[in-house]
Amino acid sequence: MGLTQRQADCLRVIRERLAQSGVPPTYDEICLQLGVASKSTVARLVDALVERGHLRRMPHLARGLALAGEFSAKAEAGLSRLQERMGCSRAELVRRAVEDFVAREVQQ
DSSP states (O other): OOOOHHHHHHHHHHHHHHHHHSSOOOHHHHHHHHTOSOHHHHHHHHHHHHHTTSEEEOTTSTTOEEETTOOOHHHHHHHHHHHHHHTOOHHHHHHHHHHHHHHHHHHO
16 A cells, blocks of 8 residues: 555655654654644654554554664674674574574573
């Protein structure tokens, strides 16, 4: 499903801020960039972008938004170093991490 112009503008603002500083903008900052007066308007735009799979929420974090399917530059660098150190593919790293997580959860 396509995006409305306002949703596309909101996504652009978020992408630009993430590329510039590595952190997403606040709702107030998005309001300023889009020229809207209400944070609830921004909340609805963000909700629509999450529902359409363009953004994902990162619960329990201030500014807890990320582009769906993308890692931050810091996470990307960490994954690359870990792949080199362990000598395995990214898929194998994920499989191992999930197995470790499940094992810890079962113990609790």
